[in-house]
Amino acid sequence: MSNLRVGSAFDAHQIQAGKECWIAGILHEGQDGCEGHSDGDVVSHAIVDAVLSACGLGDLGSFVGVGRPEYDGVKGVQLLGELKALVGKHGFLVLNVSAQLIAQTPKMGPVRGECERVLSEALGAPVSISATTTDHMGFTGSGEGRAAIATALVQV
16 A cells, blocks of 8 residues: 555635735735735635645635634735644645646746745645636636635654
């Protein structure tokens, strides 16, 4: 039996006018952010869910709960740090994560390296980021929301 496990995840949030835009671990000035109990970072949230899935440890809701005041506005990179400790406690090591933002904004090309560095440092494993649009179709294409998918490889 292999000691490698894979998890995948999807996250989506509506865009909220006037909220800071935290995507893939960094602040994107001049963009509206995503609604949510936390910072609304769909990329970080998808990564958390993918890692938890690979480890068989549930999902973001079971990890931090819903409506807990200590997580009001929590940043995605903080969640990744807590995730790293949790999976380590359960005997898992995150080997790498690939995540993709699905949105019209923000543009990831100019900040991809910074996002990968910040997320990799927080998780303690290599994180690669890509981005795509839906050519103005659906809720991500119309600018109503953003989504992200992620795949994680962990070792037991």
